Amino acid sequence: MDRVAIIESSMTDFGDREAWVRGLQQEAALACLDDAGVEPGQLEHLYVSNMASGEFEGQGGIPNMLAHDIGAVPAYTQRVDQTSASGGGGLFAAWQSVASGASELTLLVGAEKMTATAPDGVDNTAFATDIIASLTHPVEYKHGVTLPSFAGLTARAYLHAFDAPRESLARVAVKNHANGVDNPHAHFRKVVDIETVLDSPIVADPLRLYDFCPISDGSAALLLCPESLASSYADTYSVITGIDGATDTHVVHERSDPTRMGGVEKSSAGAYGMADREPEEIDVAELHDMFTILEFLQMEGLGFAEHGCAWEDVLEGRTERDGALPINTSGGLKSKGHPLGASGVAQVDELHRQVTGTAGPRQVDAEVGLACNVGGFGNCVTSTIVEAV
Amino acid sequence: MDRVAIIESSMTDFGDREAWVRGLQQEAALACLDDAGVEPGQLEHLYVSNMASGEFEGQGGIPNMLAHDIGAVPAYTQRVDQTSASGGGGLFAAWQSVASGASELTLLVGAEKMTATAPDGVDNTAFATDIIASLTHPVEYKHGVTLPSFAGLTARAYLHAFDAPRESLARVAVKNHANGVDNPHAHFRKVVDIETVLDSPIVADPLRLYDFCPISDGSAALLLCPESLASSYADTYSVITGIDGATDTHVVHERSDPTRMGGVEKSSAGAYGMADREPEEIDVAELHDMFTILEFLQMEGLGFAEHGCAWEDVLEGRTERDGALPINTSGGLKSKGHPLGASGVAQVDELHRQVTGTAGPRQVDAEVGLACNVGGFGNCVTSTIVEAV
Numbered sequence: 001m002d003r004v005a006i007i008e009s010s011m012t013d014f015g016d017r018e019a020w021v022r023g024l025q026q027e028a029a030l031a032c033l034d035d036a037g038v039e040p041g042q043l044e045h046l047y048v049s050n051m052a053s054g055e056f057e058g059q060g061g062i063p064n065m066l067a068h069d070i071g072a073v074p075a076y077t078q079r080v081d082q083t084s085a086s087g088g089g090g091l092f093a094a095w096q097s098v099a100s101g102a103s104e105l106t107l108l109v110g111a112e113k114m115t116a117t118a119p120d121g122v123d124n125t126a127f128a129t130d131i132i133a134s135l136t137h138p139v140e141y142k143h144g145v146t147l148p149s150f151a152g153l154t155a156r157a158y159l160h161a162f163d164a165p166r167e168s169l170a171r172v173a174v175k176n177h178a179n180g181v182d183n184p185h186a187h188f189r190k191v192v193d194i195e196t197v198l199d200s201p202i203v204a205d206p207l208r209l210y211d212f213c214p215i216s217d218g219s220a221a222l223l224l225c226p227e228s229l230a231s232s233y234a235d236t237y238s239v240i241t242g243i244d245g246a247t248d249t250h251v252v253h254e255r256s257d258p259t260r261m262g263g264v265e266k267s268s269a270g271a272y273g274m275a276d277r278e279p280e281e282i283d284v285a286e287l288h289d290m291f292t293i294l295e296f297l298q299m300e301g302l303g304f305a306e307h308g309c310a311w312e313d314v315l316e317g318r319t320e321r322d323g324a325l326p327i328n329t330s331g332g333l334k335s336k337g338h339p340l341g342a343s344g345v346a347q348v349d350e351l352h353r354q355v356t357g358t359a360g361p362r363q364v365d366a367e368v369g370l371a372c373n374v375g376g377f378g379n380c381v382t383s384t385i386v387e388a389v
Numbered sequence: 390m391d392r393v394a395i396i397e398s399s400m401t402d403f404g405d406r407e408a409w410v411r412g413l414q415q416e417a418a419l420a421c422l423d424d425a426g427v428e429p430g431q432l433e434h435l436y437v438s439n440m441a442s443g444e445f446e447g448q449g450g451i452p453n454m455l456a457h458d459i460g461a462v463p464a465y466t467q468r469v470d471q472t473s474a475s476g477g478g479g480l481f482a483a484w485q486s487v488a489s490g491a492s493e494l495t496l497l498v499g500a501e502k503m504t505a506t507a508p509d510g511v512d513n514t515a516f517a518t519d520i521i522a523s524l525t526h527p528v529e530y531k532h533g534v535t536l537p538s539f540a541g542l543t544a545r546a547y548l549h550a551f552d553a554p555r556e557s558l559a560r561v562a563v564k565n566h567a568n569g570v571d572n573p574h575a576h577f578r579k580v581v582d583i584e585t586v587l588d589s590p591i592v593a594d595p596l597r598l599y600d601f602c603p604i605s606d607g608s609a610a611l612l613l614c615p616e617s618l619a620s621s622y623a624d625t626y627s628v629i630t631g632i633d634g635a636t637d638t639h640v641v642h643e644r645s646d647p648t649r650m651g652g653v654e655k656s657s658a659g660a661y662g663m664a665d666r667e668p669e670e671i672d673v674a675e676l677h678d679m680f681t682i683l684e685f686l687q688m689e690g691l692g693f694a695e696h697g698c699a700w701e702d703v704l705e706g707r708t709e710r711d712g713a714l715p716i717n718t719s720g721g722l723k724s725k726g727h728p729l730g731a732s733g734v735a736q737v738d739e740l741h742r743q744v745t746g747t748a749g750p751r752q753v754d755a756e757v758g759l760a761c762n763v764g765g766f767g768n769c770v771t772s773t774i775v776e777a778v
Contacts (some may be wrong), residue, residue: 001490022527054523055443061472061524061639064768068526068639074655076634077769078478079470083450089467092491093482100488102481102633134443135450137457138411244491245465250450250457266463379453380466 004098005230005237006386007223008036009349014218014337015187016115021053021219025066025111028219028342032107033070036223036233040072045103049080049090049110050341055131056117066109076103083135084290086110087344088245088373088382091222095243098224105229110345111219128215132340135376137251148212150252150377151291152204158259158293159206161308166206168311170197172292173210173334175320180331182361187216187337211292216337220346227389236356241368242277242385244270248378259308261294263381264301264372271370271383272303279303282385283366284354285325286347288374289332298372299327302383326364329354344373348384355388393487394619394626395775396612397425398738403607403726404576405504410442410608414455414500417608417731421496422459425612425622429461434492438469438479438499439730444520445506455498465492472524473679475499476733477634477762477771480611484632487613494618499734500608517604521729524765526640537601539641539766540680541593547648547682548595550697555595557700559586561681562599562723564709569720571750576605576726600681605726609734611741616778625745630757631666631774633659639768648697650683652770653690653761660759660772661692668692671774672755673743674714675736677763678721687761688716691772715753718743733762737773744777 010032012024019027025048033040048063059065063077082089087110094108118127133146159166174194180186192210200209223233230237246266249255255262272278279302287302289295299310304325313319319327330336330350333343351369353359367388374381399421401413408416414437422429437452448454452466471478476499483497507516522535544558563583569575581599589598612622619626635655638644644651661667668691676691678684688699693714702708708716719725719739722732740758742748756777763770 052443052449054441054520055449058523059527060441060444060470060520061526061765061768064472064524064636064639064765065526067636067769072636073638074635074651076481076656076771077471077636078482078634080482081449081468081470082466083453092465093467093469093485096482096485096489096491099490100485102485102488131443131449134447135453137450137454138448245467246463247453247456247461247466249462250453262463267465376450376453379450380456382465 003227004095004224004240005227006240006352007225007230007234007237008032009222009352010035011185011220011346011349012218013185014216014339017217020057021059021062021111021113022065024113024217024219025062025109026069028221029066029070029107029109032221032223038223038233040070043072043075043105043107045097045106046072046075046077047080047090047094047108049086049345050112051081051083051086052131056113082380083375084340085344085373085375085380085382086341091344091348091384092243092245092382094224095240098226104225106224107221108345109219109221110342112339112341113217114215114339115217125215139251147377148204151293152207154258155207155293158296161259164311167194168315169211169292170194171314172289172295173197176289176328176332176334179321179329179362180335183331183336186331186335187214188335207291213290213333213338216339218337218339218342220342220349222345222348237389238352238355238386239389240384241387242271242275245380245382247380250379252377259297261297261301261378263378264298267381268302268383271385275385277368277385281368282370284329284364284369285327286330286350286371287327288372289328289334290338294374302372321364329362329364347371347373348386351386355386392616393484393613393629394616395629395741396614396619396623396626397421398611398741399424400574400609400735400738401607402574403605403728406606409446410448410451410500410502411454413502413606413608414451414498415458417610418455418459418496418498421610421612427622429459432461432464432494432496434486434495435461435464435466436469436479436483436497438475438734439501440470440472440475441520445502471769472764473729474733474762474764474769474771475730480733480737480773481632481634481771483613484629487615493614495613496610497734498608498610499731501728501730502606503604503728504606514604528640536766537593540682541596543647544596544682547685550648553700556583557704558600558681559583560703561678561684562586565678565717565721565723568710568718568751569724572720572725575720575724576603577724596680602679602722602727605728607726607728607731609731609738611734611737626778627741627744627775628778629773630776631660631664634769634771636769637767641766648686650686650690650767652767653687656770657691657772660774664774666757666774670757671759673718673753673758674716675719675739675760676716677761678717678723679727683763691761710753718751718753736760736762737775740775744775
């Protein structure tokens with residue numbers, strides 16, 4: 001079967017943007033198309049990954065709006081929502097559009113506007129946190145559980161079960177901030193040290209402010225076509241060799257082991273199988289570090305480390321940019337920011353840059369990359385393997 | 390290529406339901422799986438088409454919730470939103486999941502909860518209308534334009550341009566209500582006469598209350614697999630032989646001719662081409678009669694009638710159940726109801742029943758059916774051809 005190629009990618013600046021989702025998605029889309037030398041009217045399908053434009057800013061129909069605003073009509077459009085894994089879900093949808101033969105040129109745009117959307121008199125962080133919390137199951141939500149609270153409970157369980165030092169979590173934040181300094185689009189471009197992380201305010205014990213990603217605005221885009229057509233669009237392109245998604249129980253407290261992410265294990269098994277790759281063959285990875293503890297859990301679920309041992313690899317520097325397996329060279333969600341629908345797309349933008357040798361000061365030696373995008377608290381996860389050709 | 394088969398379908402009662410989207414989607418999903426003799430755990434992919442559960446009832450993450458509630462974990466899930474064409478968009482996504490080889494057993498569930506969701510003191514119709522209006526382009530929305538107002542303007546333009554009598558529009562409502570009487574799941578099961586329609590209160594001149602579909606709750610489901618596997622699940626199944634989608638300009642007033650629907654023309658051309666079918670070969674059709682005028686415009690855009698002539702076919706009874714081309718044997722959105730994300734799925738439920746000879750008292754002589762699902766005011770449209778095997 002013809003594989004699906006990524007012929008171009010883009011991301012906007014992530015952060016507090018003076019723009020609505022309409023402007024953000026347009027910016028990423030046009031940058032991607034311009035770089036590829038593709039006219040919007042050539043697009044056959046146009047997917048928008050976005051969790052909650054209606055809840056954040058009262059705007060629906062954003063794929064139709066984008067098709068109109070950039071001049072892509074009559075391209076077919078739809079919105080894909082898979083909560084915080086909307087970007088990965090959108091990529092799976094866009095991949096399917098090409099792999100099924102329905103489209104020979106598909107643009108995926110992930111976008112989310114999250115800052116400055118609260119009604120007057122309402123704190124924006126509380127407003128955004130409540131929208132995000134609405135993705136949890138009602139049986140948990142009614143008890144006041146939020147994703148940050150799950151993160152705190154999980155971190156406590158992990159540190160206790162594997163006798164891991166608190167500092168190992170802080171090292172994730174320190175590493176990803178260091179990487180983000182070299183990403184011109186990152187929300188935060190500042191080095192932080194261990195002490196800053198460990199002395200920051202408590203959010204959900206034992207996790208502190210610097211264990212959490214920020215609330216950000218932003219957008220990212222990927223342009224896909226069958227590999228057989230890729231060279232007609234681009235001299236250099238990458239290929240999606242494996243992609244899959246999987247759910248875990250939506251009621252988080254029903255999981256038998258809170259230190260394991262079933263969706264990560266299942267979706268990556270599918271992606272590895274499709275790509276005929278082993279975890280040892282991955283050269284670079286973008287993981288969903290919404291909370292520092294999630295980077296450990298994903299490293300283990302993806303087979304990069306034994307269960308309970310990821311913290312050792314992090315402490316030993318194995319996941320630094322000059323380590324054996326660089327993780328989150330982009331800065332990760334932690335420093336780059338986490339505009340829900342854009343994050344999974346931006347992860348693959350980074351992989352595309354790394355395997356095509358266009359990552360600039362962040363460049364590592366990589367032929368095979370893996371992205372893991374987590375919806376909710378692992379309630380649905382997508383894993384994607386991107387390779388050089 | 391292996392075609393995509395529909396091995397089972399279901400729909401819940403549509404109407405004022407004392408249930409939230411969580412219960413509605415579960416009801417349709419379990420009915421479909423039970424009828425097929427398939428265990429939820431066998432599902433590989435699970436798609437939910439829904440426009441606005443977050444806006445209506447503050448609930449996100451509904452595909453993950455459904456996977457959990459019915460026991461389909463670890464099936465991959467996502468939500469597809471294409472406004473009022475979410476059902477058609479969901480079907481295109483579900484079709485792609487099978488056609489691409491990503492899934493060998495996909496359940497699509499369309500669902501929307503629209504009644505009794507307004508905050509205390511807010512009129513529910515106004516609440517729902519505002520959510521729906523948020524899908525329009527801001528340049529129109531800020532002038533107070535809503536979909537019903539577009540319908541009134543379009544109806545006036547059509548009646549004037551083609552010298553069509555007002556009664557022809559009323560006949561659409563009368564026909565679809567007559568069909569709905571035989572649909573046990575329809576929101577309204579009552580015969581109405583021309584006078585009742587013409588004497589009902591004005592909503593958007595010249596259209597009156599009975600030219601509009603109701604606001605409804607409901608859900609519908611379709612179970613898909615590769616045709617090569619269909620006989621292992623079902624003695625009788627249908628096949629999706631053509632499917633496509635297309636946008637029209639999102640700013641409705643920019644269209645050169647308001648009596649034409651470009652998205653209908655473009656998406657049906659794609660579906661006809663894929664199925665190798667002509668409009669004359671369609672035996673039964675489910676059209677998106679959100680407003681009576683849309684049934685005329687779709688008939689013409691789909692090639693069932695010449696431009697400006699659909700009203701004559703309707704007056705002559707050609708689209709009645711005993712006519713040459715029965716349209717909306719299910720009762721259509723007009724009498725069956727229009728729970729946004731469910732409508733496009735319920736259209737194909739009806740086609741599946743018709744071409745497999747299981748439509749009961751609504752049965753017509755049909756081997757080839759076509760469904761047209763309209764997002765916004767034709768801003769994005771999907772067309773699907775379903776055939777007997």
